[in-house]
Amino acid sequence: MREPTPKLYDFVDPADGECVRRETEEILREFFPDYEGVIFRNAFEDVEKLFFGLYPGYRASNTKYHDFEHTCSVVLATVRLIYGALVDGESFAEEECLKGILAALFHDVGLIQTADDTMGTGAKYTVGHEERSIMFMRSILDGVMSRDDQDDIADCIRCTILAMSPSKVAFASENIRTMGYFLGSADLLAQIADRYYLEKLFLLFEEFQEARIPGYDSAMDLLAKTSTFYQEVVRIRLDKEFLRVDRYMELYFSNRRGVDKDLYSEAIDRNLSYLESILSGDIDDLEGVLSRFRRGSIPTYTI
Template identity: 35%
Template sequence: MSATRRNDFDVTDTVCVADPRAVKMAVLAILRDIAPAANLAPVNAAFRLFVQLFTGRLPGYVGCDTPYHDARHSLDGALAFARLIAAHDAAVTPGERLGVDRAILGVVIALFHDAGYVRRKSDAADNGAFYTLTHVSRSADFLREHLPLIGLGRHAELAAKLVHFTGFEVPLEQLDVPDEADRKLGHMLGTADLMSQTADRCYLEKCRDFLFPEFVACGLAGRVAPGAKACDHPDPMSLLATTEPFNERVRETRLDGAFGSIHRYFAHCFGGRNRYREAIDANLARAEQALKAVNPSAILNRRPKAFTREALRQLLKQRPTA
């Protein structure tokens, strides 16, 4: 492990989460630890589909063009989910385990939880961020259509419900998931999505440089015309100022609220330390420091890369990153 965590690596600085090949290897190893004899063909197929979708080589789709919700974002979440469910199942009694079938399904949902940002060629919008407010429902549609193609058709409707645990389009209490084990799976998906992105080494810079333009594209940020309704985020720094209250709110209402603090099992992955929580807390401390600074850019000086369509294509031409 390097002394300083690399920008495109996970919280342990051991997996390049921008590279689908590296994440697939890590996820498959975790799943084999859960059940050595499990059929992992659907996972391999899902990673192939992921690469096709995000590089724009899946028929009918243009590829990823959203810098914040890029390939790295989803891959990071899929790895975090795999770690979380494996740690949970290792820590609880046999009767409480969710099992490898749910682990496989969860990995696939995590990979495609933001598929709704990827535009179809028939879409009228000129950027996937236009669909921010409806992207989870679009992701659900993608799962319904494509899970049968990778051997998980029997789970397609359940997946279309569970993906909503990663978003805010449908109130959690309104999600029709009566099976407690499936609902816990949803809690893990939501937890992994929230914590992996906010633990990103460049989370703050990505909010400023990548998320703000996405919010502008869908009308959630940017300056408005005279007489129009005021916007909460007229500029990037005003968006950055909401990172701490947003994180506190989701910690209270989701991570430690509706999701039942299931993130505590991350500590079982890392010798008693919750490396995701530690990285998040470090980011929030740096945000506070930057917002008090005369020159915030002197603190927010990391240079993240967006792994959208072309960048991902270029990465995949190289040898896998170690």
């Protein structure tokens, strides 16, 4: 009997924050034996509390697409790219890797509302939330890391601004630039490779509506434009603006997991192929499309 083909979620489930934290620290410790991890562990705990409404002065996260699982998935994809690059012979200091991972951890906290902000959801901050994320990061790391270190983390976070070229960011060093490219790539890869990406697009549309993001008239319109978005926006950003650092993902899986494949790329191809099959035929209404999802519709989405 043939062994089942490994899939992305067979190794670490980003819904399990503790599992993501352990994988991150194991990777850092593999390359940096003296790694202590206090800064990352404390920051991880603070961000987890923030998302779940346990951090003083803040409401719980209420953006259903950009939730704590998404943050964990981006942290995981970022550290996997770092691992692959280190295996390939790239030279990064422990502190540089830590900055890249911390940037992934903090990159979306700007979508979380303060306790006295009770209007709508954090989705209203979609445009510009990165600078809010940077402000929160600075408040957490003040007295823990230097202002220059915080500036490096901030520059990495700015690589997740889809409407801005990373060439606009004045990185302090080429290694920090690469960390920013890792994060910017990880943010895209983690989303589109998500095993429930297609279903979650309905939740993303709800966020877009509240944020008044133009370009999508309906959830159906978002679905219909997703493949084009991947080919004409995501791939160009990955290949040209981030210099194909996603190529390091295959080295992570081959060296750490014994799988000679880029499982993110495979997961993305499956998602886009299945989306194409869903949209094919004569179904042109949202309810009909929802009925074709193998896993059913998102319960919290209202047609």
